[in-house]
Amino acid sequence: GAVVSQHPSRVICKSGTSVKIECRSLDFQATTMFWYRQFPKKSLMLMATSNEGSKATYEQGVEKDKFLINHASLTLSTLTVTSAHPEDSSFYICSARDSSGNPNSPLHFGNGTRLTVT
Amino acid sequence: AQSVAQPEDQVNVAEGNPLTVKCTYSVSGNPYLFWYVQYPNRGLQFLLKYITGDNLVKGSYGFEAEFNKSQTSFHLKKPSALVSDSALYFCAVRPPSGSSASKIIFGSGTRLSIRP
Numbered sequence: 001g002a003v004v005s006q007h008p009s010r011v012i013c014k015s016g017t018s019v020k021i022e023c024r025s026l027d028f029q030a031t032t033m034f035w036y037r038q039f040p041k042k043s044l045m046l047m048a049t050s051n052e053g054s055k056a057t058y059e060q061g062v063e064k065d066k067f068l069i070n071h072a073s074l075t076l077s078t079l080t081v082t083s084a085h086p087e088d089s090s091f092y093i094c095s096a097r098d099s100s101g102n103p104n105s106p107l108h109f110g111n112g113t114r115l116t117v118t
Numbered sequence: 119a120q121s122v123a124q125p126e127d128q129v130n131v132a133e134g135n136p137l138t139v140k141c142t143y144s145v146s147g148n149p150y151l152f153w154y155v156q157y158p159n160r161g162l163q164f165l166l167k168y169i170t171g172d173n174l175v176k177g178s179y180g181f182e183a184e185f186n187k188s189q190t191s192f193h194l195k196k197p198s199a200l201v202s203d204s205a206l207y208f209c210a211v212r213p214p215s216g217s218s219a220s221k222i223i224f225g226s227g228t229r230l231s232i233r234p
Binding site for chain 2: 004009034043044046049095104106107108110111112114
């Protein structure tokens, strides 16, 4: 089945540094990938839609200069949390849908990245 | 505005008993509905979906869901719960636009706990 690989699974960084999270579709092409943030009370918040070869579309309230998204190829999207602060600590999840398939096919999710900013 | 509601934060069921996790939606037009499951520190896994056709949809791990248009509901069910079913369950809806870039709206999640 379709696999989405997300790396790293856990990262601890110091306040003020930047962290890059990678999301790869391993056996399919994805012109669109989605980045979510999951809060401790479990709700899943869509942060942005990553579009291959163009700018990401950010949801209202998400700072695009804070959360930089790059989708340089059909199989890779990256999320960079810039100048991280403790309040950015969270579980970040990416997802993708096979672009060549049915648009109603389900999303495939990465295993998430636990970011802790100290 | 399009939305998905999961009214229960937590559902507790004894192993072997039937379980139901509730979901209602508000979407203009005919929605595409999904259920996903999340195990601790993992991403979401697809369980089942309703696009069109039979209102009763069968999915992975013995789960099924019933689409009820009049009640705008898509409750997840399983006839006999297993302890291994304990996880976080998300209902999701995708507005019918036909585009693969259309975003999916997730409910707030329901934690299912199955006691032995």
